[in-house]
Amino acid sequence: MTTLVATEDEMMLRDAARGFLDGAAPVANLRGNRDAGRGFDPALWTEMVKMGWAGVLVPEDQGGSDMGFAAANILSEEMGKTLVASPFLSTAVIAATALRAVGRDASHIAAGEAIYALAVDEGAKFNPETSALRAEAYRNGFKLTGTKTFVAEGAGADRILVLARANAGLTLFDIDAKAAGVSRTKMDLVDHRDHADLVLDGVEVTGEDVVGEVGGAMCALAPALRAGQAAVSAELLGVSAGAFGMTTGYLKERKQFGVTIGTFQALQHRAAHLFCEIEVTTSAVMNAGRMLDETPDEAALAVSLAKARASETAGLAVREGVQMHGGIGMTDEYDMGFYMKRARVAAEWLGDYGYHAAQVARARGMAA
Amino acid sequence: MAEATADEMAGGEAQGEAQELAAFRAEIAQWIDATAPADLRGRDFSEDDICWGGKTFVFKSDGQKAWMEACAERGLTAPTWPVEYGGAGLSRAQDKIFSEEMARLRVKKPLDSFGLWMLGPALLAFGTEDQKRHFLPQITRGEIRWCQGYSEPGAGSDLASVQTFAEDKGDHWVVNGQKIWTSYADRADWIFALIRTDRDAPKHKGISFMLIDMESAGVTTKPIKLISGKSPFCETFFDNVKVPKDYDGLSSIVGEQNRGWDVAKHLLTHEREMIGGGGSGLTGGRTVGAVLADEDQNDPVILSRAMKLEIDSIAMSLTLDRYKDLAKQGGVGDASAMLKYYGTELNKDRFELLMAAGGSEALKWDSADHGTLAPEWLRTKANSIEGGTSEVMLEILSKRVLDLPVR
Numbered sequence: 001m002t003t004l005v006a007t008e009d010e011m012m013l014r015d016a017a018r019g020f021l022d023g024a025a026p027v028a029n030l031r032g033n034r035d036a037g038r039g040f041d042p043a044l045w046t047e048m049v050k051m052g053w054a055g056v057l058v059p060e061d062q063g064g065s066d067m068g069f070a071a072a073n074i075l076s077e078e079m080g081k082t083l084v085a086s087p088f089l090s091t092a093v094i095a096a097t098a099l100r101a102v103g104r105d106a107s108h109i110a111a112g113e114a115i116y117a118l119a120v121d122e123g124a125k126f127n128p129e130t131s132a133l134r135a136e137a138y139r140n141g142f143k144l145t146g147t148k149t150f151v152a153e154g155a156g157a158d159r160i161l162v163l164a165r166a167n168a169g170l171t172l173f174d175i176d177a178k179a180a181g182v183s184r185t186k187m188d189l190v191d192h193r194d195h196a197d198l199v200l201d202g203v204e205v206t207g208e209d210v211v212g213e214v215g216g217a218m219c220a221l222a223p224a225l226r227a228g229q230a231a232v233s234a235e236l237l238g239v240s241a242g243a244f245g246m247t248t249g250y251l252k253e254r255k256q257f258g259v260t261i262g263t264f265q266a267l268q269h270r271a272a273h274l275f276c277e278i279e280v281t282t283s284a285v286m287n288a289g290r291m292l293d294e295t296p297d298e299a300a301l302a303v304s305l306a307k308a309r310a311s312e313t314a315g316l317a318v319r320e321g322v323q324m325h326g327g328i329g330m331t332d333e334y335d336m337g338f339y340m341k342r343a344r345v346a347a348e349w350l351g352d353y354g355y356h357a358a359q360v361a362r363a364r365g366m367a368a
Numbered sequence: 369m370a371e372a373t374a375d376e377m378a379g380g381e382a383q384g385e386a387q388e389l390a391a392f393r394a395e396i397a398q399w400i401d402a403t404a405p406a407d408l409r410g411r412d413f414s415e416d417d418i419c420w421g422g423k424t425f426v427f428k429s430d431g432q433k434a435w436m437e438a439c440a441e442r443g444l445t446a447p448t449w450p451v452e453y454g455g456a457g458l459s460r461a462q463d464k465i466f467s468e469e470m471a472r473l474r475v476k477k478p479l480d481s482f483g484l485w486m487l488g489p490a491l492l493a494f495g496t497e498d499q500k501r502h503f504l505p506q507i508t509r510g511e512i513r514w515c516q517g518y519s520e521p522g523a524g525s526d527l528a529s530v531q532t533f534a535e536d537k538g539d540h541w542v543v544n545g546q547k548i549w550t551s552y553a554d555r556a557d558w559i560f561a562l563i564r565t566d567r568d569a570p571k572h573k574g575i576s577f578m579l580i581d582m583e584s585a586g587v588t589t590k591p592i593k594l595i596s597g598k599s600p601f602c603e604t605f606f607d608n609v610k611v612p613k614d615y616d617g618l619s620s621i622v623g624e625q626n627r628g629w630d631v632a633k634h635l636l637t638h639e640r641e642m643i644g645g646g647g648s649g650l651t652g653g654r655t656v657g658a659v660l661a662d663e664d665q666n667d668p669v670i671l672s673r674a675m676k677l678e679i680d681s682i683a684m685s686l687t688l689d690r691y692k693d694l695a696k697q698g699g700v701g702d703a704s705a706m707l708k709y710y711g712t713e714l715n716k717d718r719f720e721l722l723m724a725a726g727g728s729e730a731l732k733w734d735s736a737d738h739g740t741l742a743p744e745w746l747r748t749k750a751n752s753i754e755g756g757t758s759e760v761m762l763e764i765l766s767k768r769v770l771d772l773p774v775r
Binding site: 003004005248251252259260262263265268269271272273275276279280281282283284286287305308309357358360361364365366 | 674682686689703763769771
């Protein structure tokens with residue numbers, strides 16, 4: 001029977017990831033990235049590629065390690081614990097899943113030869129169905145015109161998956177990020193990562209660049225979004241655990257009024273409540289990974305459940321983190337603020353609590 | 369080559385298991401459908417529909433009795449207990465399928481009892497072979513109804529300070545004292561109770577887990593009327609009650625004498641899981657979302673609360689599954705306090721929401737539309753008190769799981 005308990009392989013993967021990230025990517029790296037004005041550290045990504053993380057969802061005959069969605073979630077969760085910035089989600093999870101879903105080659109992803117971004121959003125809220133960026137028939141292909149926003153890894157990407165509206169309906173294109181007519185602007189979001197606004201002004205593409213069929217974007221995009229939503233849920237779970245670990249650590253060492261503040265029942269019970277929220281969310285995230293691996297066609301509810309829970313739990317974890325740290329939690333010098341900022345951005349990305357709660361409600365037959 | 373073979377074998381085994389489970393599902397679903405009586409399926413259930421069993425239990429209908437007996441015959445009143453003790457010996461996976469099929473067909477559980485929930489697990493873990501063979505089948509067949517004697521007027525959340533005392537009289541004990549919050553003591557045949565058997569030992573080390581016949585001279589009960597209008601709890605008095613040290617060769621103590629706290633702790637873990645899981649299932653397996661959808665509820669505030677509740681409830685039920693799996697692999701220990709805390713708080717929220725959605729109609733003690741929702745709503749307020757309050761659960765988590773410092 002499928003269980004929500006980690007397998008031996010999963011435990012080994014988690015230990016290996018943690019061991020690597022503790023040395024190579026502590027929270028200090030995020031501060032370093034920010035101060036250097038870059039969204040992520042390319043050298044770190046190269047290391048991840050060497051370990052097979054870029055190919056976690058790429059078939060073995062394309063050079064991937066093909067470990068599956070639960071494994072991708074474990075990596076994502078461990079990265080979340082120390083706020084590791086990397087193109088892992090947009091490239092190794094989302095783009096690899098999109099290409100694979102329609103039988104396109106993804107060996108360049110496994111080999112670390114291409115960093116991908118996904119361009120779906122056009123307004124302040126996630127709603128792929130309403131995408132309006134135009135794909136107009138032109139010669140043997142299309143011309144893409146319109147704008148996109150909240151494109152993760154948008155500034156640093158080599159290639160971009162763009163959701164566009166052709167006459168036949170929503171179509172997904174795999175375009176060169178440096179193609180003529182593509183302009184990218186850094187959004188400068190609170191989490192200091194690479195997010196970009198995108199303007200496409202008559203970008204010429206061919207039929208070769210269509211991912212799947214014209215008018216059939218969802219064949220590739222739907223599984224890719226589910227994979228990305230599950231993985232960002234796992235990241236948020238890691239963010240929760242990271243912030244919680246810092247907070248309980250602080251409760252055990254900080255002294256006020258002559259005693260360790262962790263002896264105060266008011267704080268103990270809040271910490272214990274947060275522990276419960278994290279445990280319950282852990283189940284939802286694990287379930288999403290299992291469902292994606294075993295019955296992907298039925299995984300939509302599980303994924304939305306995970307994203308809704310993880311967004312909310314991470315929000316609570318970082319708010320409690322700052323409050324229980326007191327003044328020091330508000331300082332830039334201290335890392336807790338980074339957790340709060342990333343939690344906010346990741347909660348919004350690929351659909352916020354409200355979006356996913358509505359998905360769950362609909363799947364459960366509620367009027368919503 | 370050797371690797372490929374091993375992989376194939378593993379794949380073959382997994383496939384074989386999946387096929388067996390699918391066959392089990394089909395068979396059990398067919399059996400439930402063919403056996404469950406019409407009056408115990410396809411509707412919501414209330415506390416009045418619970419089959420408790422026991423010597424004096426009055427069945428609500430012939431169907432209720434027949435259903436209990438048919439399930440007991442197959443061991444399905446205690447699906448995961450070993451067959452030799454009256455269970456069905458189901459694996460976790462099979463048990464889950466059985467529950468899923470019961471929920472799908474909306475069939476009432478055949479038997480609920482403190483014997484099934486509490487004493488059985490204690491005997492399975494701590495009982496002698498003779499105790500198991502004698503007491504467990506009586507429980508699974510619904511012949512003996514047990515109640516639990518833990519709390520005392522001076523020992524509520526601080527359970528280890530029990531004062532009810534058994535004096536050693538050689539071949540028997542003489543018990544004096546008072547228990548409170550004994551669930552359905554007035555209808556129980558036997559009681560399992562925490563009794564102090566050594567007053568000089570430290571408070572956790574002088575307690576025994578004792579089995580006492582409620583028909584013994586000197587045992588009296590007095591129901592406590594609750595805000596719900598019902599009396600699920602009693603005060604139970606022991607006045608020079610003579611308890612044999614053995615009942616025809618069966619010890620009246622479970623586990624070692626003076627080590628009853630070990631049994632109690634084990635059981636508390638079990639109780640937390642049960643209460644956390646909404647063990648008695650009063651909403652008949654229907655989610656709040658389903659209830660509101662049926663009622664064509666369209667108040668945006670209520671719907672938004674319902675959506676959150678739905679999400680948290682699904683995630684909680686996954687967590688119960690996860691903890692059961694973890695328990696099987698070596699135990700979750702004090703973290704089970706999480707299930708009790710989170711599950712009972714969710715259940716209270718659920719009933720608050722149902723009351724709000726029902727409006728004035730739901731305020732009736734007995735409503736044509738909502739049945740006994742109002743008294744059940746009131747009853748849920750005890751969920752976060754009985755079996756250790758929410759605050760005690762948070763204490764356990766903060767001290768023993770998070771290891772936060774003690775002042």
